[in-house]
Amino acid sequence: MNETKSTCPYCGTGCGLIIEHDGQRIFNVRGDPDHPANHGRLCTKGATLHLTVAPETAGLRTTLPQLRTGKNTARQTMAWPAALDHAAQRFAEVIRDHGADAVAFYISGQLLTEDYYVFNKLARGLVGTNNIDSNSRLCMSSAVMGYKLTLGADSVPCAYEDIDAADCLLIAGANTAYAHPIVFRRIEDARAARAGLKLIVVDPRRTDTAAAADLHLALQPGSDIALYQAMLHVLLQEKLVDRDYIHQHTEGFVALEAAAREMSPAVAAGICGLKASDIVTAARWFGAADSASLSLWCQGLNQSATGSHNSAALIQLHLATGKIGRPGCGPFSLTGQPNAMGGREAGAMATLLPGHRDLADADDRAEVARLWDIDALPDKPGLSAVELFDALGRGEIKALWIAGTNPAQSLPDSQRVQQALAACEFVVVQDIYQDTETTPYADLLLPAAGWGEKEGTVTNSERCISRVRAALPPPGQALPDWRIAADFALALGRYLGREEQAQRLFPYTCAEEVFNEHRETTRGRDLDIGGLSYGLLEQRGPQQWPFPVGATSGQVRLYGDGRFPTPNGRARFIVPVVEGVAEAPDARHPYQLNTGRLRDQWHGMSRTGNVPRLFSHAPEPQLDMHPDDMARHGLKNQDLVRVANPRGSFVAKARASEAMAPGQVFMPMHWGGRFMAGAGVNGVTLPRFDPLSRQPELKHCAVTLEKLQNLWPLVALRRAPAGKGATTLALRQALTPWINRCTHATLTLTGREEPVLVFQGWAESPWSAEQLADFDQALGLHDHSLYFADDRRGVSKRALMQDDRLIGVRLAGETLAAEWLEDLMAAGKPVAGLRRWLLAPLTQPPAGQVGRGRVVCNCLDVSEGEILTDRAEGLDLPALQAKRKCGTSCGSCLPEIRRLLATPLH
Ligand SMILES: Nc1nc2c(c(=O)[nH]1)N[C@H]1C(S)=C(S)[C@@H](COP(=O)(O)OP(=O)(O)OC[C@H]3O[C@@H](n4cnc5c(=O)[nH]c(N)nc54)[C@H](O)[C@@H]3O)O[C@H]1N2
Ligand SMILES: Nc1nc2c(c(=O)[nH]1)N[C@H]1C(S)=C(S)[C@@H](COP(=O)(O)OP(=O)(O)OC[C@H]3O[C@@H](n4cnc5c(=O)[nH]c(N)nc54)[C@H](O)[C@@H]3O)O[C@H]1N2
Ligand code: SF4
Numbered sequence: 016m017n018e019t020k021s022t023c024p025y026c027g028t029g030c031g032l033i034i035e036h037d038g039q040r041i042f043n044v045r046g047d048p049d050h051p052a053n054h055g056r057l058c059t060k061g062a063t064l065h066l067t068v069a070p071e072t073a074g075l076r077t078t079l080p081q082l083r084t085g086k087n088t089a090r091q092t093m094a095w096p097a098a099l100d101h102a103a104q105r106f107a108e109v110i111r112d113h114g115a116d117a118v119a120f121y122i123s124g125q126l127l128t129e130d131y132y133v134f135n136k137l138a139r140g141l142v143g144t145n146n147i148d149s150n151s152r153l154c155m156s157s158a159v160m161g162y163k164l165t166l167g168a169d170s171v172p173c174a175y176e177d178i179d180a181a182d183c184l185l186i187a188g189a190n191t192a193y194a195h196p197i198v199f200r201r202i203e204d205a206r207a208a209r210a211g212l213k214l215i216v217v218d219p220r221r222t223d224t225a226a227a228a229d230l231h232l233a234l235q236p237g238s239d240i241a242l243y244q245a246m247l248h249v250l251l252q253e254k255l256v257d258r259d260y261i262h263q264h265t266e267g268f269v270a271l272e273a274a275a276r277e278m279s280p281a282v283a284a285g286i287c288g289l290k291a292s293d294i295v296t297a298a299r300w301f302g303a304a305d306s307a308s309l310s311l312w313c314q315g316l317n318q319s320a321t322g323s324h325n326s327a328a329l330i331q332l333h334l335a336t337g338k339i340g341r342p343g344c345g346p347f348s349l350t351g352q353p354n355a356m357g358g359r360e361a362g363a364m365a366t367l368l369p370g371h372r373d374l375a376d377a378d379d380r381a382e383v384a385r386l387w388d389i390d391a392l393p394d395k396p397g398l399s400a401v402e403l404f405d406a407l408g409r410g411e412i413k414a415l416w417i418a419g420t421n422p423a424q425s426l427p428d429s430q431r432v433q434q435a436l437a438a439c440e441f442v443v444v445q446d447i448y449q450d451t452e453t454t455p456y457a458d459l460l461l462p463a464a465g466w467g468e469k470e471g472t473v474t475n476s477e478r479c480i481s482r483v484r485a486a487l488p489p490p491g492q493a494l495p496d497w498r499i500a501a502d503f504a505l506a507l508g509r510y511l512g513r514e515e516q517a518q519r520l521f522p523y524t525c526a527e528e529v530f531n532e533h534r535e536t537t538r539g540r541d542l543d544i545g546g547l548s549y550g551l552l553e554q555r556g557p558q559q560w561p562f563p564v565g566a567t568s569g570q571v572r573l574y575g576d577g578r579f580p581t582p583n584g585r586a587r588f589i590v591p592v593v594e595g596v597a598e599a600p601d602a603r604h605p606y607q608l609n610t611g612r613l614r615d616q617w618h619g620m621s622r623t624g625n626v627p628r629l630f631s632h633a634p635e636p637q638l639d640m641h642p643d644d645m646a647r648h649g650l651k652n653q654d655l656v657r658v659a660n661p662r663g664s665f666v667a668k669a670r671a672s673e674a675m676a677p678g679q680v681f682m683p684m685h686w687g688g689r690f691m692a693g694a695g696v697n698g699v700t701l702p703r704f705d706p707l708s709r710q711p712e713l714k715h716c717a718v719t720l721e722k723l724q725n726l727w728p729l730v731a732l733r734r735a736p737a738g739k740g741a742t743t744l745a746l747r748q749a750l751t752p753w754i755n756r757c758t759h760a761t762l763t764l765t766g767r768e769e770p771v772l773v774f775q776g777w778a779e780s781p782w783s784a785e786q787l788a789d790f791d792q793a794l795g796l797h798d799h800s801l802y803f804a805d806d807r808r809g810v811s812k813r814a815l816m817q818d819d820r821l822i823g824v825r826l827a828g829e830t831l832a833a834e835w836l837e838d839l840m841a842a843g844k845p846v847a848g849l850r851r852w853l854l855a856p857l858t859q860p861p862a863g864q865v866g867r868g869r870v871v872c873n874c875l876d877v878s879e880g881e882i883l884t885d886r887a888e889g890l891d892l893p894a895l896q897a898k899r900k901c902g903t904s905c906g907s908c909l910p911e912i913r914r915l916l917a918t919p920l921h
C-alpha cells in the first residue's frame with residue numbers, strides 16, 4: 016500500500032488529504048494531520064473521494080477524444096493528434112474568417128493553477144483574444160471587486176487561525192456548516208474554547224449555520240447593504256469607530272459617514288425586515304472596543320446584482336473600526352471552488368491578467384507581454400461568463416472551448432444557454448466524465464485527468480498553496496488539463512502559421528515548469544511567490560502567499576502595517592448603493608426563489624452524483640417553503656409544486672420548513688437535467704449581473720407556484736452491481752429519455768455499497784401497456800419478474816428477485832410501498848419472506864419494521880429516525896454518540912444532530 020499526499024478537489028477550505036492506494040486503485044482517503052487547513056479532518060464529501068475514482072466510476076469517465084462530424088451524428092472516438100488537429104483547424108478557420116474575438120474559452124475554478132496559466136497564455140498570448148472567463152465569475156468576482164474597491168487589491172487579508180482568535184464572528188450570506196464544513200468545525204472548536212465568542216449569522220434562511228448562532232439576522236433577500244450601513248450608523252453613534260485608524264490609513268470616510276448617518280437601525284429595520292434592536296446588538300458585538308471581529312462571507316453576498324458593494328459594505332465595517340490586520344480580525348471572503356483563488360492569481364478571467372494585474376491597465380498588459388516575450392496583449396475587453404453565452408447565442412462566438420465546468424447546468428437562464436450551445440458551430444468540452452448537462456453539446460469531447468491522477472497546485476481561501484498529486488495513472492488516454500491546452504496550442508500554431516511562436520510559448524514538459532513560469536509573473540507583486548517551488552512545498556508543506564525570495568514562511572495576515580496597495584497606500588471607503596434585488600416579486604410572481612447548496616452534493620453532481628451514500632442526506636430535489644405558504648396552496652409535504660416565471664419552470668416536491676420566511680422558497684442548485692425533468696433551478700434564475708463584477712444574481716428571482724395534482728405516479732428501482740460504473744451509466748442513460756416523458760421525474764441513487772437507481776415519475780395520464788413494456792425493458796425487468804396488474808385502475812407492478820434479493824421494482828398507478836421497498840433494496844437484505852407482499856398496496860412493510868428515514872450521519876450511517884428515537888428515550892449528545900458513534904468521524908452532521916436533539920418533543 017502506498018500513500019500520496021494531495022488536496023481535496025471540492026471546496027475552497029482546501030483540506031489536505033492522504034490517498035491510500037496501490038498505484039492502480041485508491042482504497043481510501045483520510046485527512047492529512049499535517050495540513051494547516053484541516054489538521055486531519057475531512058467532511059463527508061472529502062471522505063468519500065475514493066468512491067469517485069476508478070474502478071467505481073469506470074465506464075463513466077472520458078478515456079479517448081470523441082468527435083462528431085455532423086451536428087446530429089453520434090461522436091466517434093479518435094486518437095489525440097487527429098482530435099487536436101481537427102480542433103486547431105476549426106479554431107484557425109474561425110480566427111482567420113472572423114477574427115480572434117470570434118472564439119472563446121470558458122474554464123473553471125476547479126482547474127489547477129498550472130492549467131489556468133496555460134489556458135490564459137493560449138487565449139491571450141497565442142489566439143489574441145481576451146475572451147477567456149471562468150465559472151469563478153458566478154462565484155468570487157464580487158468579492159474580488161469588493162476587495163479592490165476598498166483595499167486596492169484582490170488579497171484576502173485573513174487566515175483560518177483568525178477564527179481561533181476572534182471575539183465576534185459575523186457570517187454573512189454563507190451556510191458554512193454545509194458549504195465549508197471543516198471551517199465550521201473550527202468555528203465550533205473556537206466557540207467551545209472561548210465562552211464569550213459571539214456568532215452572528217446573516218441569512219434570510221435559518222440554515223444549520225444560522226441555527227447555531229447567538230444572533231441570527233434573517234434579513235430580507237438583497238437587503239445586506241442597508242444592514243451593514245445601519246451597523247456603521249450604530250458604530251458612529253456609540254463612538255465605536257476607530258478615528259485614528261480612519262485618519263491614518265484610509266480616505267473617503269466623510270461621504271460614507273454621511274450616508275451611514277441616514278441609515279438608522281429603525282430605517283434599516285424596515286428595509287431588512289429585522290428588529291432595530293437586533294441590528295444594534297450586532298453592531299455592538301462587532302464593534303466592541305479592544306475586541307477582535309472576523310467576518311466570513313460567500314455567495315449570499317457575491318451572487319447579487321450589487322455583489323461588489325455588498326462585499327465592500329462589509330469590508331468597510333472592518334476599516335471603520337480598525338479591525339483588520341490584527342489576529343482575529345478582518346474581512347474573510349470564503350472561496351467556493353478548490354482553486355478559485357489560484358484562478359485569480361493566474362488572472363485567467365476576462366477582466367484580469369496574470370499576477371493580479373488588470374486587463375484595463377496598459378502598463379500591466381505591457382508587463383505581461385514582456386514576460387511572455389510577445390509583442391502585445393489584446394486590449395479589447397473580453398466577455399464575462401453571462402455576456403459570453405449571450406454572444407454565443409447571437410452567433411458572434413463561433414468556436415467555444417469549455418474545460419472543467421458544466422455551463423448548461425450552472426449558468427442562470429440555462430435554457431437560453433443550452434440554445435446558444437446548440438447553435439454554436441464548434442464546441443469543445445474537456446471533462447472527466449462523458450455525461451454532464453453540457454457534454455451533449457460537445458462536437459469534440461476531450462478526456463481530462465481528474466483528481467488523484469494529476470499534478471499541480473491549488474490555493475485555498477486563506478491564500479495557502481498546496482500541492483495536488485497523482486496517485487494513479489489517468490484512465491485510458493485522458494491527459495492533464497494543462498497538457499491538453501498546451502498540445503492544442505502547438506497544433507493551433509501550425510494552422511495559424513505561427514508554429515515557431517507556439518513552440519516558444521508552450522515548451523512545457525511537466526506541471527512544475529508551468530508553475531515556475533507562473534511564479535515569475537508574481538515577482539514584486541502583492542502575491543509574490545518568488546521564494547516558492549515544488550521542492551519547497553515538498554519539504555515544508557503548504558505555504559501561504561506572499562512568499563518572496565528569502566522568506567522563511569508565508570505571511571499569515573496582510574495589512575498589519577495599515578498600508579494598502581492603492582496609489583497612496585490608503586484604503587478607500589465607497590458609498591454603497593442601497594438597491595435590493597434585481598427582480599422583485601410582484602402580484603404575478605409573488606415568491607422570492609433563493610438557491611444554494613446541500614451538504615453532501617457538489618454542484619451539478621457529476622462526481623458526488625455517482626456516490627450512492629451522498630444522496631442519503633437529501634435524497635431528491637425539494638422546494639423548501641414556509642408552512643403558511645404551503646397551507647395557502649393546499650400543499651402537504653411531498654406534494655408536487657411547479658415553480659415558474661417567464662424564463663422557464665421546474666417541478667419539485669414541496670417541503671415545509673421553519674427555516675424559511677413567508678414569501679420565500681429555496682431550491683438546491685445541484686439537480687440538473689440528468690437528475691430531474693426540465694433544466695433544474697437555473698431554468699428560472701435571472702441572468703442580470705452586477706455592473707462592476709459582472710457576477711449574476713443567482714440567489715434571487717421572482718416565481719409563481721402552482722400545486723400539481725391527480726398525476727399518474729410511477730416508481731422504479733434498479734440495483735446496479737457494485738463497482739460497475741458502466742452499468743450504472745448504461746442504466747441511467749437508458750432511463751434518461753423517460754425523464755422528459757413525464758410531467759415531473761427524478762433519477763437519483765440510493766444504497767451504500769451497491770448503487771440502486773431510483774426513478775420517480777408523474778404523468779398526466781397513465782402510460783400505455785406498450786410504453787410500460789418499453790420502460791421495463793430499459794430497466795432490465797424481464798419476464799421472470801413478479802407481475803401484478805389491475806387495468807381498470809391503471810395499476811401495474813413488477814418486481815425482480817435474484818437469490819432472494821430484490822434487484823428491481825417498478826410500480827405504476829399506485830406507489831404506496833415505494834419508500835419501504837427502496838429501504839429494502841438499499842439495505843440489500845434477503846426478502847424471501849416478504850415475497851407475497853412486495854406488490855401489495857402497503858405503506859409499511861408487513862413485518863412492521865419502520866423505514867429508517869433520512870440518513871443524517873453519513874460516515875456511520877445513522878438516520879434521523881434513529882436519532883429521534885434515542886432522543887425520545889432521553890439520550891443526550893454524549894450518550895447518543897456512545898451508542899451510535901454518529902458525528903464522531905467527519906462531524907459534518909454535528910450541527911444537525913444538535914438541532915434534532917434540541918427540537919421540542921411533540
Ligand atoms: N456541499 C457543498 N459545498 C460547497 C459547494 C457545493 O456545491 N456543495 N460549492 C462550493 C462553492 S463553488 C461555493 S461558491 C460555496 C458557496 O458557499 P455558500 O455561499 O456558503 O453557500 P450557498 O448555499 O450558495 O449560499 C449561502 C447562503 O446565502 C444565503 N442568501 C441568499 N440570499 C441572501 C441575501 O440576500 N443575503 C444574505 N446575507 N444571504 C443570502 C442563502 O440562504 C444561503 O444559505 O460552497 C462551496 N462548498
Ligand atoms: N442557481 C445557482 N446556480 C449556481 C450557483 C448557485 O448558488 N445557485 N452557484 C454558482 C457557483 S458559485 C459555481 S462555482 C458554479 C459551479 O458550476 P459548474 O462549474 O458548472 O460546476 P461543476 O458541476 O462542479 O462542474 C465542473 C465540471 O468539471 C468536471 N471536472 C471535475 N474535475 C475535472 C478536471 O480535473 N478537469 C476537467 N477538465 N474537468 C473536471 C466535472 O465533471 C464537472 O462536469 O455554479 C454556479 N451556479
Ligand atoms: S471541507 Fe470537505 S469538501 Fe471542503 S476541502 Fe475539506 S474535505 Fe473537501
Ligand SMILES: [Mo]
Pocket residue numbers: 153154155351352
Ligand atoms: Mo462557487
